[in-house]
Amino acid sequence: MMKNKLCSYELHFFCYLLLAPLVFSHNHGNPANDIVDIINKNRTDRKLPSLNDSPGLGCMALQYVESCKGNCSDNNVVNCKFLDDDFTEVFAPNCGVELPTFGTITGHIVGCQRKYLEPSLAFSQVLVMDKNSLSLLSNKSYTEVGVGFVGVHKGPFFWCVLFSDGRSNSTFVLENRGAGIEQKKGCYSGSSTPCSGVQKNNVVFFNIFSMCYVFILLFTLL
Ligand SMILES: *[C@@H]1O[C@H](CO)[C@@H](O)[C@H](O)[C@H]1NC(C)=O
Ligand SMILES: *[C@@H]1O[C@H](CO)[C@@H](O)[C@H](O)[C@H]1NC(C)=O
Ligand SMILES: *[C@@H]1O[C@H](CO)[C@@H](O)[C@H](O)[C@H]1NC(C)=O
Numbered sequence: 001m002m003k004n005k006l007c008s009y010e011l012h013f014f015c016y017l018l019l020a021p022l023v024f025s026h027n028h029g030n031p032a033n034d035i036v037d038i039i040n041k042n043r044t045d046r047k048l049p050s051l052n053d054s055p056g057l058g059c060m061a062l063q064y065v066e067s068c069k070g071n072c073s074d075n076n077v078v079n080c081k082f083l084d085d086d087f088t089e090v091f092a093p094n095c096g097v098e099l100p101t102f103g104t105i106t107g108h109i110v111g112c113q114r115k116y117l118e119p120s121l122a123f124s125q126v127l128v129m130d131k132n133s134l135s136l137l138s139n140k141s142y143t144e145v146g147v148g149f150v151g152v153h154k155g156p157f158f159w160c161v162l163f164s165d166g167r168s169n170s171t172f173v174l175e176n177r178g179a180g181i182e183q184k185k186g187c188y189s190g191s192s193t194p195c196s197g198v199q200k201n202n203v204v205f206f207n208i209f210s211m212c213y214v215f216i217l218l219f220t221l222l
């Protein structure tokens with residue numbers, strides 16, 4: 001009897017061990033990268049050239065929405081005003097974009113939403129939902145794109161897409177051999193760093209949950 005019980009606990013424990021990496025791998029996503037993929041899929045499906053994923057642009061897109069935080073209206077409109085100089089004087093230095101490589105930002109789309117949306121829904125319901133943003137998405141002269149995303153567990157969540165017509169990938173180069181300056185919040189496309197904020201909370205929650213689980217197991221075994 002006792003032996004059977006022990007067996008079933010061991011089974012539980014092994015299930016948990018098997019499950020843990022699955023849950024963790026899900027939390028290592030970067031929705032900003034997903035949005036770049038969706039943008040490029042949408043363009044190539046329409047025979048438009050795919051856009052180069054620029055981490056420098058992505059990081060500045062993150063800086064943009066980071067500065068807009070708290071300015072999402074009740075009907076999900078971002079109310080932010082910036083000077084053109086903010087890009088070169090604030091966002092670029094905060095990201096570590098090498099100033100001589102600063103290109104031209106030819107278009108931007110920004111949106112917010114009270115609740116978290118999966119990347120495909122964020123694309124269709126927040127970012128590209130009017131003629132103006134659709135024409136930006138379809139511009140043939142663009143060559144580069146960068147996406148930034150930020151949001152805390154309760155929202156609102158902010159997305160920003162920046163476009164450029166810079167030649168190849170010699171524009172918006174990040175210092176420190178492309179690593180740039182580490183960002184504390186949110187995530188951006190072209191970066192290997194997973195999103196912090198939303199995802200991190202899930203990981204913390206999962207850790208607490210799994211520790212409780214292990215303790216309960218140990219106690220019932222004793
Ligand atoms: C956000 O809104 C506040 C209050 O309306 C305003 O003072 C502030 O300038 C806005 N922030 C930006 C970046 O536009
Ligand atoms: C595409 O973007 C370029 C650069 O911003 C602009 O001059 C041009 O008018 C745009 N083309 C269309 C079709 O919107
Ligand atoms: C591209 O995205 C727009 C906006 O969501 C959508 O209306 C259109 O059907 C998409 N095109 C393709 C080929 O996926």
Ligand SMILES: *[C@@H]1O[C@H](CO)[C@@H](O)[C@H](O)[C@H]1NC(C)=O
Nearest residue numbers: 051052053143167168169170
């Ligand atoms: C970007 O740079 C990488 C390495 O420096 C190179 O392999 C790649 O072809 C470049 N992409 C474009 C579009 O120029």
